Amino acid sequence: MITARPEIETISPYQGGKPIEEVQREFKLDDIIKLASNENPLGPSPKAVAAMKKVVDQVNLYPDGNAYHLRRDLADHLGVGTDQIILGNGSNEILHIIGETFVKPNDEIIYSESAFVVYKLVAAICGAKSVVTPMDGYHQDISAIISAITSKTKIIFIANPNNPTGTMVNVEQTEKLLASVPEHVLVVFDEAYGEYIDREDYPRTLPYIQQGHNVLVSRTFSKIHGLAGLRIGYGVADNRLIGLMNRVRQPFNCNLLAQVSARAALADTDYVLRSKQTNNEEKHYLYKSLAKLKVDYVPSEGNFIMLNLSCSGEVIAQKLLERGIIVRPITGYGFPNSVRLTIGTNEQNRRFIETLSDILEIS
Numbered sequence: 001m002i003t004a005r006p007e008i009e010t011i012s013p014y015q016g017g018k019p020i021e022e023v024q025r026e027f028k029l030d031d032i033i034k035l036a037s038n039e040n041p042l043g044p045s046p047k048a049v050a051a052m053k054k055v056v057d058q059v060n061l062y063p064d065g066n067a068y069h070l071r072r073d074l075a076d077h078l079g080v081g082t083d084q085i086i087l088g089n090g091s092n093e094i095l096h097i098i099g100e101t102f103v104k105p106n107d108e109i110i111y112s113e114s115a116f117v118v119y120k121l122v123a124a125i126c127g128a129k130s131v132v133t134p135m136d137g138y139h140q141d142i143s144a145i146i147s148a149i150t151s152k153t154k155i156i157f158i159a160n161p162n163n164p165t166g167t168m169v170n171v172e173q174t175e176k177l178l179a180s181v182p183e184h185v186l187v188v189f190d191e192a193y194g195e196y197i198d199r200e201d202y203p204r205t206l207p208y209i210q211q212g213h214n215v216l217v218s219r220t221f222s223k224i225h226g227l228a229g230l231r232i233g234y235g236v237a238d239n240r241l242i243g244l245m246n247r248v249r250q251p252f253n254c255n256l257l258a259q260v261s262a263r264a265a266l267a268d269t270d271y272v273l274r275s276k277q278t279n280n281e282e283k284h285y286l287y288k289s290l291a292k293l294k295v296d297y298v299p300s301e302g303n304f305i306m307l308n309l310s311c312s313g314e315v316i317a318q319k320l321l322e323r324g325i326i327v328r329p330i331t332g333y334g335f336p337n338s339v340r341l342t343i344g345t346n347e348q349n350r351r352f353i354e355t356l357s358d359i360l361e362i363s
């Protein structure tokens, strides 16, 4: 019998949101809305689609493995060097490349109990020890993280804001953390939803890299840029670290369509603004409507909201599914009575609220 590395046996496969087609088949429903994977509800940027169409007949060729143009655009946009940027097949891949590049078996990786699930996967795949720190309510507890640092710590993952709780770590906490980490520890700020935040106390992390802190920032085109299906994200760090990660990265990890449309999406500031405005308006519509239904929620900095129900989140998610609405139960994050709802368009959110209202009345 072929056996896997022992650490692989401990991993449960990542469970994404159910695809729309699967729900259509299973429940024989036509009109399904998916509010389960924190995708952008506006559809892709028309400029990104147009850019993609222009190159679609070139897909017989390998893409530029160094993504020269996209890295140059990103470097200009972010005010960093092109050699400080690595692209990934989604920012998810960046998180994996970090593990593969820097972590050896028995190193320790610190993350919070209800932080984004991929950190746990990365630690397991690398044979590292997961050091899971308690949450402070719905927040990642920076003091607990600092207390967990040892001589074996290699990586600290901070999701900012966190998925699924939607809460953020502020400047003061970030600076307290950075002042406490020793030289051998890399702090990764996963900012998949960072562009949705306007708060003054949200840390601007790129300058910490320029100041010489061991910081890596990961971001994505999947959320505010609306390109989740193309799988493209990036990491920014000191050029030495990026150079090391580039040795591990697959040569053509970002495909041609993704590179070309990411450039167009980055330049489409109207789309980004519209995404942000819609998200803000709809978030407040949902807050108000949930309050009317007396459903508790955690105020969110992202494009999703965690709802606390007075019964099983799995049961409510199933009832919503039967009515054509896909949301995400989050029992695996330690919240059996909660679901995570992606903020949709106004039409989608209204349908969600009406359906939830019906379900809660009859259950």
Ligand SMILES: Cc1ncc(COP(=O)(O)O)c(C=O)c1O
Pocket: 037, 038, 089, 090, 091, 092, 093, 116, 159, 161, 162, 163, 190, 192, 219, 220, 221, 222, 228, 231, 232, 233
């Ligand atoms: C906190 C966080 N980080 C990273 C990702 C990965 O996103 P992607 O691989 O699409 O860039 C997600 C996806 O939902 C996320 O929620």
